[in-house]
Amino acid sequence: MSGATFLVVPQWQGSGSSRAMRLIDGAEAIRGDLPSAATTVVPVPASAGDSLGTGVHRFSSLISIRDAVLAELSVLEAPVITIGGDCGADLGGIQYALAGRPPGSVAVVWFDAHGDLNDVDSSPSGAFHGMVVRALLGDGAEGLASTGAAVLPRSNLVLAGTRALDDGEESFVTASGISVLSADDVADPQTVVEAVAATGATAVYLHIDLDVLDPATMDGIGYPEPFGVQPGQLADAVRALRARFELAGAAITEFAPESPENAERDLPVILRILGSLTAALPAAAGDGSASALGGSNSSTNGGARHLSTDSPPPDDTV
Numbered sequence: 001m002s003g004a005t006f007l008v009v010p011q012w013q014g015s016g017s018s019r020a021m022r023l024i025d026g027a028e029a030i031r032g033d034l035p036s037a038a039t040t041v042v043p044v045p046a047s048a049g050d051s052l053g054t055g056v057h058r059f060s061s062l063i064s065i066r067d068a069v070l071a072e073l074s075v076l077e078a079p080v081i082t083i084g085g086d087c088g089a090d091l092g093g094i095q096y097a098l099a100g101r102p103p104g105s106v107a108v109v110w111f112d113a114h115g116d117l118n119d120v121d122s123s124p125s126g127a128f129h130g131m132v133v134r135a136l137l138g139d140g141a142e143g144l145a146s147t148g149a150a151v152l153p154r155s156n157l158v159l160a161g162t163r164a165l166d167d168g169e170e171s172f173v174t175a176s177g178i179s180v181l182s183a184d185d186v187a188d189p190q191t192v193v194e195a196v197a198a199t200g201a202t203a204v205y206l207h208i209d210l211d212v213l214d215p216a217t218m219d220g221i222g223y224p225e226p227f228g229v230q231p232g233q234l235a236d237a238v239r240a241l242r243a244r245f246e247l248a249g250a251a252i253t254e255f256a257p258e259s260p261e262n263a264e265r266d267l268p269v270i271l272r273i274l275g276s277l278t279a280a281l282p283a284a285a286g287d288g289s290a291s292a293l294g295g296s297n298s299s300t301n302g303g304a305r306h307l308s309t310d311s312p313p314p315d316d317t318v
Helices: 022-031 059-073 087-099 132-136 167-176 189-197 231-244 260-278
Strands: 005-009 039-041 080-084 106-111 157-160 179-181 203-209 246-253
Touching (some): 059 087, 080 087, 087 203, 106 189, 157 189, 203 231, 246 260
Parallel strands (some): 106 157, 157 179
16 A cells, blocks of 8 residues: 555544543544644544433534544545544444445454444443444444445454453344454464455455553553453554455554553554554565554553443543
């Protein structure tokens, strides 16, 4: 790929964390390393917003941000890489990618420790970042849930690195036959490629929630889960997918550093992942070389906590 367009969406309203506004700091920290000429920022309302009786917290703000994202996407050059913000920051990006291509031609690989598959009835928190995938499948509050050509077929969804599902999500995954790859599966890039190939898709959208990574590799993760993916393994999987499928779009979300100093420590890992999304593919992929945006792996440590993103967060949650 010769280049990419970046859309920074510092949305925090979808988060269930008491410290959700750190997501703004995370998006801004990443933006500082992006090429300004290729970067657009979506203004995010300062207000939390209202649920408007939908059962989704801050629904009104989420709608306005999603609509602003769609407006920007209509004039930006593809592929667009969204920088969040919470996991809902690229809801519009995925809907736009699906609606703009033939039905069934786009698979979504959801790199995330969590399933984000709750609906309004099953969600224990009402936070949208735990409902995003379900909304993409067409289930959810009217206005956010996909409709028509923007609906993601269940057969075209691959959950990757997922290791913490709520009970309702577990039942939904089993009943729906959704493909789930463990962190160990992601360690083999060919396993991820084969899972997407099995969908019959010719293009792929890559959503990356940074909590898919092992929490020992970076600090700024709001909902860490132990035994995650290593940064190099994630980068290799991304490169392998790009080598096989057209990149319909991508996103990096949920960076919530506690301080500017913590952000600086985590950025090499994030830039390595960005490099795997943007750099020209070498003749022999997987050699771990740095890209124009990339960096070396991080050796920072972070304590692992088992906490679903859709559970009521404790006071010390980032």
